[in-house]
Amino acid sequence: MKLSDQEMARKSKLERLAQENIDLFPRKVESTHSVYEIVAAFSSLSSEELEKKKEKIIVPGRIISVRKMGRATFFHIMDSRAKLQVYLREDKVSKRNYELFSLIDIGDIISVEGMLFKTQTGELTVLAESFTFLAKCLHPLPEKWHGLQDVEIRYRQRFLDLIMNPEQREVFRLRSAMISHVRKFFDGKGYIEVETPMMQPIPGGALARPFKTFHNALGMDLYLRIAPELYLKRLIVGGFEKVYEINRSFRNEGISSEHNPEFTMLEFYEAYADYNDMMDMTEELIQEMSLALLGKEEIAYGANKISLKRPWKRLKFKEALTTYSGLAPSRFDDRAGVIEFASTLTPEKQAPSYGKALDVIFDKCVKESLVQPTFVLNPPKEVSPLAKAARDDPDEAERFELVMGGMEIANAFSELSDPEEQRIRFEEQEQARKGGDEDAHWIDRDYIHALEYGLPPTGGEGIGIDRLVMLFADRKSIREVILFPLLRQKE
RNA sequence: GGCCCGUUAGCUCAACAGGUAGAGCAGCGGACUCUUAAUCCGCGGGUUGUAGGUUCGAGUCCUACACGGGUCACCA
Structure with missing residues (x-):
């Protein structure tokens, strides 16, 4: 050198x-x-x-x-x-x-x-x-007046970024305070914090592609977890009524301003609760966090002001589609037409079914319009293999996604607890997998076995911590809130 | 992965239409005991991301590659 x-x-x-x-x-x-x-x-x-x-x-x-x-x-x-x-x-x-x-x-x-x-x-x-x-x-x-600007050096040599840019230090100080707040919040409600496997023989709990690794002594394939969900629910079966985990999950997918291959997720599960309770708790957590750490109930995100005053908007998934997608409500009755339309949005991958197609349309045409915190309720059951069916529509799931600043921040459901139905849902996923859907859920028989011992009615939720930090810190890229984001190796 | 943009001194940036690569900060030497973007005098510092090509001549034009950013796709 x-x-x-x-x-x-x-x-x-x-x-x-x-x-x-x-x-x-x-x-x-x-x-x-x-x-x-x-x-x-x-x-x-x-x-x-x-x-x-x-x-x-x-x-x-x-x-x-x-x-x-x-x-x-x-x-x-x-x-x-x-x-x-x-x-x-x-x-x-x-x-x-x-x-x-x-x-x-x-x-x-x-x-x-x-x-x-x-x-x-x-x-x-x-x-x-x-x-x-x-x-x-x-x-x-670097220069005292302009500091270090080059984003590549800022990410590759984060220590330099931290030395030179005090506002960047503040982002990570805020991130730390947010995580402390989460712990205080759940500890105060009688939750216990647990740690479940990051290396899993069957990667479950979400629809995504995993990273694969190998254990030499056991001669065994393992996957980095894509979510801790199924293990946390095993703990509910085991009798812990309230558990949470805040740690890394890994998804082997594209990198973007909203996606890093490893990211931090908060997941929490509460026995005898349902998704309505989860909504209340989410509002409470995030609103209190904002008051405690930012001293206000409104956050500035880019050109937008996001109000965290409760209650937050609750909108049925179908309503969200008819309101924001630009498609006439009547068009949603034409199932083949909807699939056709979704396919034009993702030319490389045909939407295989009505439910998938609705999900695609939501992602492409609706999500970015939802700036104020919005609980989008009851998406199609078929894209929610771990959620109970909705009370009033068997094709819908008792599930919500929290969207804020155009980003999905949280995802929760009334957890599916019927082992037989879970088995059928897994088998449907298996069919989709065989049909080429690499993100479809794997069959986890051990998990079904756990359900057979009785999972009480349970509400569960995952919150993307990195994205929440983006909102609180007013950053447009997830790399700005992760100390060492994944970059390609140089040379 | 596709498309667009970027890569010049340690850092932040210039360099018109292809004609000797510059400035500020930082550095080095000197003056200066309340300065704070200290000030003043002087000096050094470059394989212009890499490899090719076009041209009398390339930082500038062309091709490929590398890395980064944006966007679309994939995906929460």
């Missing part, structure tokens, strides 16, 4: 530091505060108050800017949440140490010991008495 002139300069400074007998990789640094803690605790104090306090602090951080003026230097250090100015004077730190400081570059990590004061412009600043070298940054940092 060829070094640039700037990298050579940094490397030679590192060597000179080594010659000065400075520990280049110290094991531990004592500190009294983080940068953020200092800013939070002392910013509001006046010069006089700081003077009186004589607070001596030791604070570590990364140098992000330097302004040298002869025998004095101002620079800023930062931590993940704040930055702090340091004032370094030759007469305070000794001539030798002041010269040593010239071996330190923007990007290096140091700790500074000194007293706090305020400059003439009122900025909280550390008057340094000494500094300790903690780590060398061997590459120049």
Whole structure:
């Protein structure tokens, strides 16, 4: 790897530091505060108050800017949440140490010991008495004014993105807070958090293509899970009334601004509940989350404002089709015509049936129109092999999809609990699979066996956490809310 | 996978119609003890994504490839 002139300069400074007998990789640094803690605790104090306090602090951080003026230097250090100015004077730190400081570059990590004061412009600043070298940054940092813009570098070298772009750090801080909120919410309702297999002999719980792997010792094919659903329902059979899991699922499909091959899903199941209860709980969870983390019930998403005020719109799947698809309601009576129409939307794959065709039309023509949170109720049963049939129509499923900002955020149903019907539905899926539908559900006999021990009436739901973060953080690409999104290998 | 767009110094970007690749920041040297996009003086830094082609001459035109973005398809 060829070094640039700037990298050579940094490397030679590192060597000179080594010659000065400075520990280049110290094991531990004592500190009294983080940068953020200092800013939070002392910013509001006046010069006089700081003077009186004589607070001596030791604070570590990364140098992000330097302004040298002869025998004095101002620079800023930062931590993940704040930055702090340091004032370094030759007469305070000794001539030798002041010269040593010239071996330190923007990007290096140091700790500074000194007293706090305020400059003439009122900025909280550390008057340094000494500094300790903690780590060398061997590459120049991106430009201070524009930061790092190149999306490819931002994703491939996320650490650089995080160093340079504070708003990006905030996205991931928000993501973390959202996940904490989810846990608090369910723990508070008496749910227990569980972990179910990510490697499964039969990938179930959703209609999607899996990643395949192999266990050497057992000589056994395994699949990365496409959903935790069937295992969570086994736990309901086992007697846990309320379970949730928040973790990764994997789908071997296209990558887009709404799809990453591995993504984080919240799934929760509650015995003696149905999909109506799930709707109430979803509204409550997301609305409270917004109030708690964003301080409001309305979120800005691109040019749109999304109101999370309850209750949210509830719309029958068929109504959604007739209202938003642009097709006259009467056209939906012509089953062959609907299949024909759906096929024009997906020329590479003919919709094999009426239910599938309706689903295609919903995806292509309806979803993007639903910006405000909308529960789309009762989609075709045939695309919902794990849901109970609707109470008033045997062709519909007792299921909803929550659509928001044009994206599907959640999917829930009153769980199918009749083992015999489940077996028939699996067999129908098997037929579709044989007919070339690679996404059709596999037959999971062990799951049917579990159902035979009795699954109580159960409501269950999955929420796409990444997409929810996109909405809360106002990001248009799922890669912006996943720390390390999958990219093609370079070279 | 199809189509469109992009790839120039460490970073952010210029370079008209094909005619010696530039700027700001960053870096290096110098001046400067309240600066904060510090300021002032000087200097270095490029296989223009890769490989070919057209041309007297290619960052610029053509072809292929790589990577990224967008979009459609596939898919939640």
